[in-house]
Amino acid sequence: MNGGRPKxxxxxxxxEAFELTKKILFQPFDLTKWLVIGFAAFLSGHFAGVGLNxxxxxxxxxxxxxxxxVISPYLEQWKPWLQVxxxxxxxxxxxxxxxxxWLKARGNFIFTDCIVRNRAAIVEPxxxxxxxxxxxxxxxxxxxxxxxxxxxxMLGTLIALGWLKYRTGEMGSITSIGLIVFLFVFxxxxxxxxxxxxxxxxxxxxxxxxxxxxxxxxxSRLILHNLGSxxxxxxxxxxLVLAVLMIGAIVTCMTCCLAALPYIGTVILLPLFVxxxxxxxxxxxQFGPDYDVWASFMPTExxxxxxxxxxxxxxxxxxSDERNE
Numbered sequence: 001m002n003g004g005r006p007k008x009x010x011x012x013x014x015x016e017a018f019e020l021t022k023k024i025l026f027q028p029f030d031l032t033k034w035l036v037i038g039f040a041a042f043l044s045g046h047f048a049g050v051g052l053n054x055x056x057x058x059x060x061x062x063x064x065x066x067x068x069x070v071i072s073p074y075l076e077q078w079k080p081w082l083q084v085x086x087x088x089x090x091x092x093x094x095x096x097x098x099x100x101x102w103l104k105a106r107g108n109f110i111f112t113d114c115i116v117r118n119r120a121a122i123v124e125p126x127x128x129x130x131x132x133x134x135x136x137x138x139x140x141x142x143x144x145x146x147x148x149x150x151x152x153x154m155l156g157t158l159i160a161l162g163w164l165k166y167r168t169g170e171m172g173s174i175t176s177i178g179l180i181v182f183l184f185v186f187x188x189x190x191x192x193x194x195x196x197x198x199x200x201x202x203x204x205x206x207x208x209x210x211x212x213x214x215x216x217x218x219x220s221r222l223i224l225h226n227l228g229s230x231x232x233x234x235x236x237x238x239x240l241v242l243a244v245l246m247i248g249a250i251v252t253c254m255t256c257c258l259a260a261l262p263y264i265g266t267v268i269l270l271p272l273f274v275x276x277x278x279x280x281x282x283x284x285x286q287f288g289p290d291y292d293v294w295a296s297f298m299p300t301e302x303x304x305x306x307x308x309x310x311x312x313x314x315x316x317x318x319x320s321d322e323r324n325e
Contacts, residue, residue, distance in 0.1 A: 006286055006288060007286070008229040010232050010283070013283045013285070014236075014240075014282075016278075016305055016306065017278035019305045020278045020305055020306075021274045021275040023118070024114075024115065025037070025270065032120065034120075034267065035267060036121070037111075037114045037270065038263065038266050038270045039122060039266075040111040040114045041107075041266050041270060041273045041274070041277075042107070042262070042266045043104070043106065043111070044108045044111040045108070046269075046273045047265075102137045105133050105136045105140060106129070106134075108136070109205075109206055110122060112206050112281070113128075113206070115277055115281065116281070116294060116297075117297065117299060136202065136205060138212070139212035139213065139216065140198065143198070150187075154183050154187065158180070158183070192234065193223070197223065198216075199280060200280065200284055201215040201219055203281055203284055203291065204284075206293060207291070207292070207295065208290075222287060222291075233283055240276060240279070248265075248269055248272075251268060251269060255268065294306055
């Protein structure tokens, strides 16, 4: 980045994202395009509109000692296989989570490509960004294991300090509460920082075709050098997410919970997801051509929105005799 520091705004890229959303989904309206981009958003992690928690009917049945006597011998027969079943179930859940993470990593590049190029395509960007998506997935997988290790260390520290307090009785309750608050704030700070970095890694990898670790280092430096701008982005992003949740809840009620279904809810609320992703791309674009996903290619229909309008320049005043002529 050469020259002076760029002027970073929050509301301007959001307004541009709103205009891009209209051009992508409504000008003109194409149901096939809408469904395909909706599937790309579904792959990127936007599974439904809003989740609903229903009361479980299983807690309403009374428990009787007679029923326990009938069930217990039946469970005893399966007791040798219970541990094996738990292990198999845990492995299947882990495989399912890893599969969802892989699809989400690949889907982020597809959804980004649909917005950047204003096209409805799944197969072509799936193949084109295969290496980038896999690199991003492996990086997220490494972060997942690192988070588990960090949580284990924090829990181990709390358990060790609790045991030390129990044995010696020297550590006061105020110190314990302060340590817990510190660890909680430390964990929340790491989660927010890593979430913001990984969110902006996708546009950088999409633009430069680089590895995930390189994008992580670049975005981390960018955030640390422009901390105030990214803090404002996060605060405004929280407001937008709350607004999306409110709209999702209203739409879910109006559609009789249809918007809560996977993919169907994504298609119904697609303008919200496109606008949010476009807002992130346009915010990052302000930091220069190295972060502009439209630097090498821009759809012609995006030109009125993305290209700056030249300001009218004042013409030099002419002498009075020349004006009369």
